[in-house]
Amino acid sequence: MEFVQRLEAAARHTEDHLRALLEECGPADDGRLGDAMQYAVLAGGKRFRPLLVIESAALFGIEERMALNVAAAIECVHCYSLVHDDLPCMDDDNLRRGQPTVHKAYDEWTAILTGDALLTLAFEILARPTWQPDEGVRADLVLALAKSAGGRGMVEGQMLDLEAEKLGTPETPTINHIRRLHALKTGELIACACEAGAILGHATAIDRAALRRYGQHLGLAFQIADDLLDAEGDTEIVGKATGKDDARGKATLVTLLGVDNARACLEEAEQDAVKSLHSFGERGAALIEAARFAAHRAL
Helix, strand or coil: CCCHHHHHHHHHHHHHHHHHHHHHHCCCCCHHHHHHHHHHHHHCCCCHHHHHHHHHHHHCCCHHHHHHHHHHHHHHHHHHCCCHHHCCCCCCCEEEEEEEHHHCCHHHHHHHHHHHHHHHHHHHHCCCCCCCCCCHHHHHHHHHHHHCCCCCCHHHHHHHHHHHHHHHCCCCCCCHHHHHHHHHHHHHHHHHHHHHHHHHHCCCHHHHHHHHHHHHHEEEEEEEEHHHHHHCCCCCHHHHCCCHHHHHCCCCCHHCCCCCHHHHHHHHHHHHHHHHHHHHHHHHHHHHHHHHHHCCCCC
């Protein structure tokens, strides 16, 4: 199966699973919060992180059906982060995945509570014993996601991003500062998705570290590609407003180094991601294609 077909299949299966989980674990009534959660989660998207969970788990013989709960949990965290990232007090975006953001479709307080509900739902999904009898695996997954999503992971990355934009801290961002920002804000959750497959597969510490390293390089490639799309992409194709980073003076490798040098960094990150999979041989082919997709995507 071609990579794009694998991605589309993973997206369909993940969305079906998310829909079922929202019906089972969402708000008891059919009110505003439940509607907003479905709006935030089931509005499309590449489902790239769920694919990484599925393909990483497949390296160790884990069937997709056993990986879908983890994929859904990580996607809930990703969707929560987008809902909050779009808020007026943060990036103030009105368009996401080609439709109004949650705070525009509803209002700010609904968007905040929707993000809160999706974040906590992710940990409920992982903690339930019905899908995974091994409590050690469940605990490891909860810990990995908490660390990647929290104050030493994605949230810290968002703080660094907003400090640079709103407070001018640091006044002159360096390449190392931006790389750290990207590693936390984008790379941590992607690395967690890759590491989760290893946890499901009871992988060795070496294989687990290799997949996490792959995810970190992949996260950098994904973010640089996203920044290049913001600089050069078309709003109607990308599905969200473009040209925002330069207008706001955001700290990105594109704004700091220019398009050509940023592309060179993107190529390096892609190559580093592929090198991290060397020990898996031909079994890592799908994840190599994922790195190429992330680096060269058009939306």
